[in-house]
Amino acid sequence: MKKMRLESFTGRISYTTIREISILRDASHKNIVRLLDTILQEKSLYLIFEYCDMDLKKYIDGAPFGLPVDLIKKFTYQLLCGIKYCHSRRILHRDLKPQNLLIGLDGNLKLADFGLAREFSNSLGVLTHEVVTLWYRPPELLLGARYYSTGVDMWSVGCIFAEMMSSYALFRGDSEIDQLFKIFGILGTPDEHLWPGIRQLPNFKIIFPIWRRYPLERIFPWMSYDAINLLEVISFSQFRIYNYVNNFRISLFRNS
Template sequence: MEKYQKAEKIGEGTFAVVYKGTELATKRLVAIKKIKKNNKNQDGLDVPTIREIRCLKELKHTNIVDLIDVFAHKQNLNIIMELMDSDLEAIIKNKSVVFNAGDVKSWLLMTLRGIYHCHRNFILHRDLKPNNLFIAGDGTLKLGDFGLARDYGSCSKPMTSNVVTIWYRAPELLLGGQYYGPGVDIWAIGCIFAELLLRAPYLASDSNTDLGQLHTIFRALGTPTEEDWPGFSDLPDKKGLEFQMYPRTPLQTLFTAAGNDALDLLESMLVYDPVKRVSAYDALNHCYFRNSPLPTKPEKLPRNIIPVVEPSEKNLKRKAGDDDLNSANPKLARLLFV
């Protein structure tokens, strides 16, 4: 702990307290995540924390959040990570931030580079969404929150289907599939790509159920058949279910401003059959990234602009119970996945 100077608290969650800090030797800003002791676990560690540490120690890449240090101090586990400025969700939602086709291409390119590094090291992220894609001070996008990540060797080993936030969850997971691979991450990236183009979640369901999410997907992309997706009828949660047959709506109908190359890449990510879904490697080699406009350089990408609120008598009054955490930038706390 002598290597770091701890500053203000920037967030607190169920399993951890997060502080802003400085690495004394390099003077760089870091985030210090102090894990709370779990009374149900003699070691004091929850499974997501173990997974996150293990994955980040293995995965060193420009587009993956950097794990700097892990150590015990006064019976607490401390995780030191690079401090990030914001996340992609904040940029998408902030209507004062204007971005163009080159910016979208750059964010997607960095996301695919990060997930390709995961997949070639046989690790599935299993929770990709805009607020798990973090933006560094130099504009670089980095994958974070590896609490649901796990290693895989082949699709013959069963895994839980209860992964990935529901709006970004692949249809094979929604139907209870336990034998899956990198395609679940690619589907999620396809949903993120669509969200960048629309500046709104593409497959957002009003129902917070797997069945409701499936209906949302089928209305948007058409109801699959055995011809489209061999093995579709044999998935655990498909048996006994009959879905309304929706026709496939061409993506051009909704994504009117997107070019043909962008739509071709998006469509290849949102293929129902996981076997036919594009890989991260093939997506990176798609002509979309070579065509004009070229991806924006990270340092020139738009940032999350926090509107300046003019001080007023109402703003200057401090409410009872206000503390530093309430006034801190909540996006700083998101880095450490609390």
Template sequence: MYALPLQTGELVAIKKIRVGEKGEGVNVTALREVKLLRELHHPNIVRLLDVWPSRRGIALVFEYMETDLERVIRDRAVLLTGADVKAYLRMVLAGLAHCHARWVVHRDVKPDNFLLASSGALKLADFGLARPYGSPDRPFTHQVFARWYRAPELLYGSTCYGPGVDVWAAGCIFAELLLRRPWFSAESDVGVLNKIFTALGTPRDANWGGLRAMPAFVEFQPTPPAPLRSLFPNVAVAPDDALDLLSRMVCLAPAQRISAADALRHRYFRVDPAPTPQERLPKPGRAGVRVAAAAASAKRPGGEREATPAAEAGGPAPAGMDSGDVRFLKKRRLQMDAALDDAADA
């Protein structure tokens, strides 16, 4: 029942989580991550290989990932063609669609949480904020996501939302792939809302039922939407189909926003150019060694989360392990197994 595969010769990344720092035993975020990742198996979701007890906490063992989408976008030396953007977006949406089909909303979708494997596959990581959704009477916190990727309903303080928040963030990533800079970057919630409404127009009551009843509703000067083409003038990278999909993903009213699964069926993915095959996708020049999901926080001033128990990457994570480390891990692994068996027999 509890068959644990022994990993041999495979590079892994370890996320160490200290236990009992806040006086509440094993971290809830860590448990959530373990619980959800054990159930989610998809080529575009990072694999949790194992969980070990470690001296002062628990260690989550992930597959090793080379870099992340954030670096791809930031690296000026990388040229992203229309086909590359399409390939990345398809992997983003495929990962999310898988989560949503299993009633999990990730709630922390941003470029640095999409890790890039050496095979070119893009994988969603860091499920510390993810939650199962669908129970009608469980209020959620709206303090999720990095601020720039927060959907308008979250900025308006909604405590009852669904997978649409992830799709909004994916839409922001899509725009970021096209623009090569964050779309709605601002220092405050109101600043982000202002940027959103400048680009997409203010929401009208007719389109968004219950808009004025939102907990933190703020009236903005009515603005008409700007044509998306004026914001994304490059037709080669962003053809009309791309902008049509983008407009559906960043639809202001959550009820009318396209779902991740429907977005994957959009015309954009069926017309030329075909998405670039994974192995031919451009990679950032200095493929900085990065430990999967271990860092991922507080890199950008505006992108920081607030009031959420996230980013508890305790202890220095080993960066760039060589084969010696893997041998060590394997040995360690066997010892752990033996210890566990002893405990079971006792």
């Protein structure tokens, strides 16, 4: 159950809440949490969901050396299925993180908390960059981009996958600039050759420190080639969507 307070001055349901309800009522997928009912009571609105035992964050916290490989395969595949469904319906989640991924009584993963979700059009429209929890926020949003698409969700998928493998968040910044530098420290500081148009982004500074790329296989030496291949969604390309369409078929997920 999720409790939503009505707007203090008008007593109305907020637009974002209406949007979340609309998205969830229309959604029908085994890896999307089901909205069962809505109850309006005094100054609050209650969203009633199917019961889920825990969230992915609790699973990760209970496994200090990373989740079992079979479980990582299962959860990652289900996360990709859920987000692929959202994107096929032209919906961006915009807040994927372990706390927003619930594990049902059947042991299956379900996407939840669509409070920041919104529909998008064929063209890349102007959107707010103040979305996605900091540790799972892609560099284009940290740099103030107002034009983005499904790649923002795919960056978060890569971060979650890495966290399941290691039990810790890959980029753990304590501010937007620190988060950006944590990313640059591993992926390298991008330039116009690596990321055309980066200098036009509002928060880009030519005085950013220069880091060289640190190979992901050195950070995760125990990962298979296919697992490292999936982590390539953690890249400076805003079109990470094409990476995961191919990775969907790799051997990592066979028999999952």
